[in-house]
Structures are given as structure tokens and as C-alpha cells.
Amino acid sequence: MSSSTSLPTINTGFSLKLNDDQSLPSSARIALLDKPLAKLNKGQVLVKMLASPVNPSDLVYLLGKYGLAPNNGAYVGFEGCGIVLDANAGLYGKWLIGKRVAVSAQPGIDGVWAKYAITKANFCLPVRPSLSDEQAATIIVNPCTSVCLVDRAIALKAKAIVINAAASQVGKGVIRYAKMLGIKTIATVRSESNVEVLTKLGADCVLLTTNDDFSEKLRLACKEFKATVLLDSVAAEDTPNLLKAMPNNATAIVYGRLTETFDPVGGLFSVADVIFRNIKIEGFWLAKYIGDAKPWQVISLSRKVQKLFEQGIFQTDIYASVNFDDFPAALDYYAKHKSDGKVILKPNA
Template identity: 80%
Template sequence: MSQRPQQKMINLGYALNLADDANLPSSKRIKLREKPVPALKKGQVLIKMLAAPVNPSDLVYLLGKYGLAPNNGAYVGFEGVGIVIDANAGLYGKWLTGKRVAVSAQPGEDGLWAKYAITKANYCLPVRKSISDEQAATLIVNPCTSVCLVERAKQLGAKAIVINAAASQVGKGVIRYAKRHNIKTIATVRSQSNLEVLQQLGADKVLLTTDEKYSEQLANACQHYQASVLLDSVAAEDTPRVLKAMPNGSTAIVYGRLTETYHPLGGLFSVADVIFRDIKIEGFWLAKYMRDANPLQVFQLSRRVQSLFAQGIFHTDIYQTAGFEDFPAALDHYAQHKSDGKVILKPEQ
């Protein structure tokens, strides 16, 4: 049982500040707020946060359009790293106490952009000492998604995959991890500056979506590499556009939609492709994967990802670390320039 008088502790963090104006920047959708740390419920641990990144999913949540209902006034932030300082979670919680852990927020509860966080013990993954706080803070959402997406492509028998918005951290992770499994990658980007970056990273083909010959180039690349899986974080018009260039029987795995296209929320696909070309569309959400997986599967995924970090195969690009004072401006920069790298909140900075 928890012995710490948590009700006397005061937390400080950025809470959701819902707004109806769709044009407001992300920084106007959060508010620095103090509130007491509640007592631990059974199965929970208390964590002193060291670092927490901003992910595209956080930006979508700030708009009130994520898969979880917005909890106005609750702290925001889906992942991070910290030290477990108290636990009410049996032997596992006792073992975690004092350890540095990568952590996911407990759905429906306070998030992690704060000095302290409470979550379930099984949402905590002990982190190797060799991994820095900044890298450990980004260990769960993007790297685990990259691994799971490539593993699903393998299950579908893909020899090659198309990855859109490929300059994202998930996209870069997919390129690195797919290369280890001899799966070819066709990366699409919107910025000329990302072409050479992804080529050096090991993508087999990098295409600029604004090129006037893009559709022809994409069709040729899909035919050459026999790309049968699309890893789709753009959605909207891009899903049918890319699938049109791919062979019959291809599958789109949709795992996101670019924040700036979230008005209205939704996606598009070609009914004719689904009926006559046997095109399939499925979704992936890491939170559901981790919820449905057994503890051994989650532990094995964590070990695999940390090993890839240790080998330098996975590495998250960091644009800026910020304390509470500088965080709103850094948040707005990330919202407009995601490919620059992650913004990391460090409460003690």
C-alpha cells in the first residue's frame, strides 16, 4: 500500500483548456495549473516526471478530436519518462519503486506534462541506463508504432511498403526497421529538404508529393518494388491517391491523420478500389495494441525497441527541450514544423 501522503503534494502542469475556435494555436489550448496529487488507487504508481515529448496525437487531443474524449482541466501528454517514487500496485509496484521508467498516461486520467504523474503500473517500462532521458521519453509511442507497423506488413507478406509523411519520427523508424527485415521502402514527403535526409537514412525511393510527375513516379516505384502495404498517417485524399498507384490486393494501414487536415474529422477511400481491386483498409492504434496485448508481449516489444535504441538503429530527433516557461512557444513550433524534431518538456529545466 502507498505510504506517501500524496494528498498534501501539489502538482504543476499543463492542463487541457478546451476552446471552440478551431484557429487557435496549440499554446492557447493548454493552461498551467496547480492541483493536489490524489491518493493512489490500487494498481497505480506515482512518478516524478523527468521529460515528456509532444506527439501528433497530443496535438489532435488538444483539438478535442482524438479517440479519447477530451478531459477539460486534466493534464495533457501521452508519454514520457520519470522515476517511480511511490506505488500501490503489489509486488510489481514495489519492484518499480526507485526505477526510471518509460511511461504511458492512463486513458481518461491526468496526462504527463506535469511535475508528477499517476498511471497504472503495467504502463511503466523500466529503461536501460544507456538511454538518455530525452530518448527514453520518446520510447513508447513512435518507436513501438514503427515496429508494430512493420511487423504487421510482414504478416501481410509485403516485399515493399509505401510510407507517407515519411520524415516523421514514425516514418524514420519504419525505414530503419524495415531495412533490417529486407523490406523495401518508398517514402513520400512534402518538403524538398527531406529528400536527402531519408535517402541517407536508407529509404529505397523518396518522392516529393508536390512534383508534377509524382503520380507517375509513385506508380512506377510501386510496380518496381511490388509495394503492397501503405502505412498511412496522412489519410484524407492521400489514401486513395496512393492506393491507386499500388497493385490489386494492397492494404492501407491507417494510423493517423495530419493535424492540420482535421477539419472535418474523417477519411476518404475509393469504393471502386475496395470492390473491384480487393483493396483493404485497416487501422492501427498503439493504445489498443498495448491494452489487448498480454504483459509478456508488451515486455518483449519494450526490450526490442530499447535494443534498437542501444544499437543506434532507432534515434529520435530532438529539436528543443523546454521548461514550463518556454514550453508553449516550443509547442507551437512543433505543431507547424514536426519534421524539425521533437519538443520535450522537462519540468525541472
């Protein structure tokens, strides 16, 4: 470990402020808070945060509806980028000290919307100098998820993929990566303005969910492209509705829930489809994937994603980079305009 005399003892960040009133904006669910920095447990590192984005999963967590139990008073934020200042994590931890890394928050403790973050060493991925702090801060949750989802679809022998809420950063990443690999994509969106955007991006078919003939067009597109995998970030009614248009033996991979519902479970599926059409439903959570993976698997995934950034295959859309003062208003904007790009918190700016 490095000398503790030069290390900070107090942290500042946005903590969770739980409230049962679901109508409150996201900014009313956070509070800027100073508190002492915890000591590093075995396997952990201390990171000075440079940038941290807002993701849809952060918004769901603020509502108390994420898969992790909300931790009132804990700092929020699932990913970011920073410099490793200290480590209590063996040789790998020592090697990380001084390096700029992409960071994933350790479940159950403080998140990374703060000046400093503590997390597991294997949740830190060294990033290449060619990536800006803003781009490096976004390489874990969305790009890694995009790669894992497409790779899973390939393992399921899919020739084409259906993606709902496809204007999201994960959706755009899936479209770019799948196109590079020769996998067809059928994108569904709610806003007409995103149809042209995703078509230019390389989606083979973009369908507007508000059209009266949406279901029939989706059925025909699935038949034409032989789409057998649904990448589902919406859940609730969207899962069975889209699967109904897909062929027998299709698989839905559910990796999020954007549906405005108070149901803490929030999932629906057609029992008849599961029984008689052999429809399958499985889940994907990147934190579990990283936690279960071997170090070399995580490093391999990181290298693949960063190479895709350098090649221009991946590029996170950034709406604004803000400091502590401007973050609450920017957070509320992102909650209403996710497809405009990420809001990035720069806590030490």
C-alpha cells in the same frame, strides 16, 4: 505501497483549455495549473516526470480532434520518462518503485505534461541506463509504433512498404527498422529538403508529393518494389490517392491523421477499390495494442525497441528541451516544424 508522508500532494502541469476557434495556436490551448494529486486506484503507479515529448497526436488532441474525447482541465501529454515513486499494483508495482521508466498516459485521466503522473503499472516500461531521459521519454509512441507497423507489414507478407509523411519520427523509425529487416521502403514527403535526408537514412525511394508526376512515379515504384502495404498517418484524401497507385490486394494501415480538417471522422476510401481490387484498410492505435497485450508481450516490445536504440537503428531527433516557462513557445514551434525534431518538456528541471 511506500510511505505516503514523503510523497507529494500537489501537482503542477499543463492542462487542456478547450476552444472552438481552430485558428488558435497550440499554446493558447494549454494552461499551467496546480491541483491536488489523486489517490492511486488499484493497478496504478505514481511517477515523478523527468521528460515528456510533444507528438503529433498531442497536437490533434489539443484541437479536440483525437480519438479520445478531450477532457477540459486535465493535464495533457501522452508519453514520457520518469521515476516510479509509489504503486498500488501488486508485485509488479512494488518492483517498479524507484525504477526509471518510459510512461504512457492512461486514457481518460490526466496526461504526463506535469511534475507527476498517475498511470497503469503495465503502461510503464523500465528503461536501460544507456538511454538519456530525452530518448527514454520517446520510446513508446513513435519507436514502438514503428516496430509494430513493420511487424504487421511482415505478417501481411509485404516485400515493400509505402510511408506517407515519412519525415516524421515514426516514418524514420520505419525506414531504419525495415532496412535492417530487408524490407524496401517508398517514402513520400511534402518538403524537398527531406528527400536527401530520407535517402541518406536508407529509404529505397523518396517521392515529393508536390511534383506533377508524383502519382505516376509512385505507381512505377510500387510495381518495381512490389509494395503491398501503406503506412498512413495522413488519412483523408491521402489514403485513397496513394492506394490508387498501389497494386490489387494492397492494405492500408492507418495510424494517424495529420490532415488539416475539421471533420471529426476524417477518413476517406474508394469503395470501388475495396470491392473490385480487394483493397483493405485497417487501423492501429498503440494504446489499444498495449492495453490488450499480455505483460510479456509489452516487455518484449520494450526490450526490442531499446536494443534498437542501443544499436543506433533508432534515434529520436530532439529540437529542444525546455522547462515550464519556455514550453508554450516551443510547442508552437513544433506544431509548424515537426521534422526539425521533438520538443521535450522537463517539468522538474
